[in-house]
Amino acid sequence: MIDFKDIIAKEISKATNISEKELESYIEKPKDSKNGDYAFPCFRLAKELKKAPPAIANEIKEKIILDENIMDKVEVVGGYLNFYINKKLLAKEVIEAVDKNEEFGKSDIGKGKNIVIDYSAPNIAKPFHIGHLRSTVIGAALYNIYKILGYNVIGINHLGDYGTQFGKLIEGYKLWGNEYDLDKDPIGELTKIYIRINELCKEDEKVLEQCRYNFKLLEDKDEYCTKIWEKFKELSLQEFKKVYDLLGSEFDSWNGEAFYSDKMPEVIEILQKTGKLQKSQGAEVINLEDKGIDTPCIIKKSNGSTTYATRDLAAILYRARTYDFDKALYVVSYEQTLHFKQVFEVAKLLGIDKKYTDGLEHVAFGMVLLPSGRMSTRAGNMIKLEDLLNEAIQRAKEIIEQKNPELEDKDDVAKKVGIGAVIFNDLANSRIKDEIFDWDTALNFQGETGPYIQYTYVRTNSVLQKAGDLPKVEDINIDYLVDEYSQNILKLVYDFEETLKQVTNKEEPSILSRYLIDLAKAYSNFYNENKIIVEDKDVQNARLYLTYIVGKVLKTGANLLGMEMPNKM
RNA sequence: CUGCUCAUAGCUCAGCAGGAUAGAGCAGUCGCCUCCUAAGCGACCGAUGGGGGUUCGAGUCCCUCUGGGCAGACCA
Numbered sequence: 001m002i003d004f005k006d007i008i009a010k011e012i013s014k015a016t017n018i019s020e021k022e023l024e025s026y027i028e029k030p031k032d033s034k035n036g037d038y039a040f041p042c043f044r045l046a047k048e049l050k051k052a053p054p055a056i057a058n059e060i061k062e063k064i065i066l067d068e069n070i071m072d073k074v075e076v077v078g079g080y081l082n083f084y085i086n087k088k089l090l091a092k093e094v095i096e097a098v099d100k101n102e103e104f105g106k107s108d109i110g111k112g113k114n115i116v117i118d119y120s121a122p123n124i125a126k127p128f129h130i131g132h133l134r135s136t137v138i139g140a141a142l143y144n145i146y147k148i149l150g151y152n153v154i155g156i157n158h159l160g161d162y163g164t165q166f167g168k169l170i171e172g173y174k175l176w177g178n179e180y181d182l183d184k185d186p187i188g189e190l191t192k193i194y195i196r197i198n199e200l201c202k203e204d205e206k207v208l209e210q211c212r213y214n215f216k217l218l219e220d221k222d223e224y225c226t227k228i229w230e231k232f233k234e235l236s237l238q239e240f241k242k243v244y245d246l247l248g249s250e251f252d253s254w255n256g257e258a259f260y261s262d263k264m265p266e267v268i269e270i271l272q273k274t275g276k277l278q279k280s281q282g283a284e285v286i287n288l289e290d291k292g293i294d295t296p297c298i299i300k301k302s303n304g305s306t307t308y309a310t311r312d313l314a315a316i317l318y319r320a321r322t323y324d325f326d327k328a329l330y331v332v333s334y335e336q337t338l339h340f341k342q343v344f345e346v347a348k349l350l351g352i353d354k355k356y357t358d359g360l361e362h363v364a365f366g367m368v369l370l371p372s373g374r375m376s377t378r379a380g381n382m383i384k385l386e387d388l389l390n391e392a393i394q395r396a397k398e399i400i401e402q403k404n405p406e407l408e409d410k411d412d413v414a415k416k417v418g419i420g421a422v423i424f425n426d427l428a429n430s431r432i433k434d435e436i437f438d439w440d441t442a443l444n445f446q447g448e449t450g451p452y453i454q455y456t457y458v459r460t461n462s463v464l465q466k467a468g469d470l471p472k473v474e475d476i477n478i479d480y481l482v483d484e485y486s487q488n489i490l491k492l493v494y495d496f497e498e499t500l501k502q503v504t505n506k507e508e509p510s511i512l513s514r515y516l517i518d519l520a521k522a523y524s525n526f527y528n529e530n531k532i533i534v535e536d537k538d539v540q541n542a543r544l545y546l547t548y549i550v551g552k553v554l555k556t557g558a559n560l561l562g563m564e565m566p567n568k569m
Numbered sequence: 570c571u572g573c574u575c576a577u578a579g580c581u582c583a584g585c586a587g588g589a590u591a592g593a594g595c596a597g598u599c600g601c602c603u604c605c606u607a608a609g610c611g612a613c614c615g616a617u618g619g620g621g622g623u624u625c626g627a628g629u630c631c632c633u634c635u636g637g638g639c640a641g642a643c644c645a
Contacts, residue, residue, distance in 0.1 A: 030589070041588055043625055053625080079625085080589070123645070163645060212643085257645085283643055294571075294641070301643045308645050337573065338640055366575085367639080396608095403608070417608085429582060433575075434638065440595095441581070445608055447594040448582085455608050463605050502585075514583065517593085528601095528610045547605095569608075 001093045001494065004085050007070060008038055012081075015063035016045070036075065036082030037491070043079045053079025087482040094490045098549050099473045103148070105496050105556050110151030114323050117143050117153060118315075119331035120249065123160035124236040124256075125169055125190045128243050129382040130437060131333075131368045131375055137426050137562055138365060139331040140249055141509035144560040145500055154323050158315065159256025161233055163308060165194070167215030170228050171207065172197035186235035195378050216305045219261060229258075239386075246389045246419060248562060260314035264306050267313045267350065271299060274349045286346050297342040312343045313350065320356040327359040329507060334364035334432065363507045365431035371438065383437065392418030392443050399445060404569065413566040417451050418443075420563040424450030427561050428513045448517045451569075453558055456520035458569050459527060460551030463544070467533050470548055471541035480542035485526040489546060492519045493553055500560075509561060516557045523550045 009023040018026075023040070030039045042056040049056055057076040066074060072084040098104045119139020122132050139155065146153045172193035180189040201208040218225040244250075268284075271277045277284050282302030288295070298307050319325055330340060340362035348357050368375065375382035396418035400410050407413060425442050428449075429435070445451040464470065481490065492515070499515045502508075532543040555565045 025586085028588070029585075031584085031592080032589075035589065039589085041626095043588075046625065078589070121645095160645060165644065168644090281642070285642070292572090296642065298643055303643085305643090307643070333639090334574070335639060336645080339645085341573095364574090369638090399608070404606075433582080436581090438581095444595075447608095449594085449608085451608055452594095455606080459606065459609085466605055510583090511585090514593095517583095521593090524609065527605080531605070533605055569606085 001097045002070070002089070004070075004083075005038060007066075008040070008083055011064040011066060012040055012060060015060045030082065033488075033491075035077065035080065037085045038083040040081040040083075041079060042081060046079075057081045087487055088478050090487065090490050090494065091478040091481040094493050094549065095473060095476060095478070095545060098493070098552060103556065104549075104552055105500060105560075106148050106150070107497060107500075108150035109501070110146060110149045113151050113326040115146045115151045115153045116156060116319050116323050116325040116328040117146075117331065118156045118158045118329065119143075120251070121158040121160060121256075121332070122236075122240060123165065125165070125187065125194065125232045126160075126236075126377050127187050127191055127382060128240055128385050129375060129377075130385050130388050131382070133385055133388075133422070133426055134365050134368065134431070134435075135331045135333070136244075136247060136249055137423050138363070138431055138509055139329075140247075140562045141427055141512070141560060142329065142331070142363070142504070142507060144562065145503050145509070145512065148556075148560060149500055149504060154253065154325075155251045156253045156255060156319075157251040159233075159254060159258075161229075162215075162218075162257035162261065162311065164212055164215045164305075166218060166229055166232070167211040167213065168197045168201065169194055169232060170214045170218070170225050171211045173228055182231075182235060187239050190232065190235070191377060191380075195380065198378055212301075212303055212305065216303055219305055233258075243385050243389065246386070246415075247423070248419075248564065255315075257308060257311045260311045260318065263314040263318055264310050267310060267317060268299060270350055271346070276349060286342075286349070288342060288345055291345050293338070293341055293345065295338065295342070297346050299346075309339065309343050309346070312339075313346060316343070316347050316356070316360065317350055317352065320352050325356065325359055327361060328356070329361050329363050331363045331365070333367060335367065337362065337364055361507065363431070366434035368435050368437050371436060388442065389419060389422060391439070392422045394418070395443050396421070396445070396451075400569070407568060413569050416564040416566045417445070417454060417569060420450035420454055420558070420565075421445055422450075423562050424453065424513060424558075427509045428517075430510055431508060450558075450563055453516050453520050453554060454563070454565055454569060456523055457551055457554040457558070457565050458567065460523065460547045460554070461567055463527075463532050463547050464551065467540070467544050471544055473545070476542050476545050477538045478542065480539050481546060485522070485529050486542075486546055488522045489519070489526055489550060492522055493549055496553055496557070512557060512561060516554060516561075519550065519553060519557070523547075523554075 005024060005027055008027055009020045012023050013020045027038055027040050030036055042053040045056050046053050054076060057079055060081055061074055061076055070086055070089060072086050075082045117139050120136040122128050143153050143155045169190065176193065180193060182189050201211060214225055218229055276286050277299060278287060280296060283298050284300040285296035285298050288297060297309050299310050300306060319328055344360045347360060370381065393414050397410060397414035400407055400414055421443060499512060503511045530543060532547060534540050558565055
């Protein structure tokens with residue numbers, strides 16, 4: 001598509017002495033379309049040119065030459081130079097772009113670049129609760145969006161399958177394994193054991209020591225510990241898969257922490273050679289005070305076992321070698337900000353290329369809290385993700401029964417709508433914000449929600465279906481797409497790829513969520529104002545094609561967020 | 570105590586690396602289905618935590634205060 005901003009920047013650059021690149025950042029999109037489609041504020045030139053901004057705007061206006069096929073008009077308002085792009089050209093550009101591209105939004109800007117995304121990463125032997133949803137859906141959305149932009153993406157589920165917690169579980173299992181029926185409700189029973197052993201650890205320091213020792217045994221490949229650990233892992237994965245199936249989550253790699261158990265000695269060796277690894281209180285640590293981090297990074301505990309920092313470092317080394325990543329994103333809650341600061345700093349000592357250490361990024365997100373406060377596995381006050389998803393499906397089903405009882409495939413639609421609502425709800429807000437979980441908010445189907453987007457999509461579908469064949473691009477008379485409602489839609493569609501790029505610039509899927517809401521709203525307005533299937537075939541064809549475009553973008557966009565789109569609802 | 574982070578309408582959030590009159594949704598009140606799905610559309614109501622500063626211009630940047638959250642060495 002034509003890059004309008006680029007054209008404007010080129011012209012202004014000729015009229016002034018400012019570089020195109022600089023101008024690109026100055027040119028903005030007015031909030032109110034009455035002020036044009038693009039605007040150049042001239043205030044910043046006033047001091048240098050010693051002239052009033054409106055005068056400067058007028059001078060630039062006189063100097064620039066813009067083809068009227070590209071720009072309808074240029075106006076000076078105050079110190080602003082407002083550009084109105086040619087409406088027909090916009091319509092033509094968008095229609096052709098959608099027609100030409102098999103998958104509109106797809107690009108190759110990421111060609112040759114490798115992106116590693118570390119997300120979801122639940123802890124084995126612990127319930128998969130609603131707090132794990134965010135990492136899973138934010139990671140998946142980023143994964144899909146990088147992919148459509150042409151990047152080579154590697155999604156890794158860095159399972160929490162290692163560490164002292166397993167020493168604890170092994171100890172608990174040793175003590176009371178017979179009392180619990182692991183086959184009946186694996187994670188539920190393991191959770192009970194986990195809570196019980198934690199209480200015992202609190203009372204008795206010796207038990208805690210034994211737990212840590214168990215983990216040491218596990219690291220040293222002790223047969224008994226390994227066997228129990230494998231059992232826990234298998235049982236947990238079975239449970240997790242149920243949730244992943246509902247969400248449609250997929251991963252390229254399931255290499256969890258344990259995968260790096262044999263890769264840590266090298267890390268320790270490298271760090272030792274740097275001379276920065278020092279003994280402190282019995283442990284071996286890297287001091288980071290000179291980097292502005294007060295807490296040292298523990299590489300080896302006093303009993304000789306490793307920490308998750310050591311494993312993350314081994315993972316960085318491994319991923320750099322295996323995937324040659326340009327970016328490695330860690331979609332992990334902001335609770336772990338300090339940890340990643342430490343690990344990323346220590347990674348600079350690993351002797352790997354700067355490209356890799358520069359590419360490390362913690363994509364932090366806020367916590368999911370209950371109205372009563374934090375969720376805690378130990379306290380048992382948490383909501384299982386599976387329960388939330390099933391409740392969502394159930395509620396969607398009820399609404400279908402009430403609104404559209406004749407619908408076919410009710411269960412399939414209920415699943416898409418229910419899950420879509422949950423996913424969208426989690427991706428709709430800036431990731432850094434905390435979320436206080438509320439059933440009615442998470443499962444709301446009205447207003448700015450996933451189902452609203454699905455509903456709008458379904459509408460485009462049923463209009464197209466009713467009309468029969470989709471008109472050929474050559475048969476579309478763009479004269480019928482210059483009204484305000486059509487133009488609002490066309491401008492949004494024009495922005496689609498830019499929106500996807502913004503998501504990757506900020507690692508912020510909510511930008512796409514809001515975009516889809518805007519697009520769905522723009523179409524709803526259009527739909528309410530205009531009859532699409534009408535007598536005049538020229539009008540109908542133009543409106544039908546616009547409808548087709550909206551449906552296509554809504555579907556692509558929602559799929560990128562991880563939502564499935566029903567054809568009817 | 571220290572570091573990080575958040576603060577916009579009754580509630581949940583937008584506000585594009587400072588730009589024109591701060592936008593939505595929910596809740597509340599009211600209006601719109603002989604017409605392509607009312608999970609929709611429209612209307613009304615209603616806001617930048619306090620104080621400084623930088624700037625032609627600050628919700629946005631800096632300082633400070635207040636309030637919430639998180640983190641701070643052998644959990645991950």
